[in-house]
Amino acid sequence: MDIENWWPLLDPATRQWLMDNNGDVVPPGVLDQITAVAGHPEVDASWAGDSVPEGFLLSDEAIDWIEDTANDEDSAGG
Template sequence: MGMDEIWARLAPDTQDWLIANNGDAIPADIAAEIDELVDATGADEVWAFAPAAPATGSLDPDDVEDADGLDDEDDEPGARYLAEEVVDWIEEYANDEDGGGTPARD
């Protein structure tokens, strides 16, 4: 189940937070709300790889790469992030000139 299928079922405050903080680490309460709406088969469509925290002192965090191969100093170890396609969907939704139409998914 993708974001286009659960968006309308999210609380308005959650939608507002996701738009305002698009691409940021997802707080536990919002992640739990999304998890309740996404069944196990659709979770891969919503959640991105979350970088694991390296063992203390084993790696310089600046040397750790994300699943996409890019260094990202803003990633929070152990945090959960939305998949890039979902981030793009939310951005398109937020920028929709009609102010609320649902963007098409690729």
């Protein structure tokens, strides 16, 4: 499932965390919420980045998408 499909299914606090901490290691609780709506990332999932010792990272594509979405929400809301 692509980020465009699961993003609206996340609760607002999770979406806000992802926008505020875009590019950071995704904490287990946030990752649990993502996988609850999107399923565990397949090897070719466009939103799945690397797993590093610190935890899970979103892909560069997903980070860019979230940044664009955050900018659109800021424009619409302000």
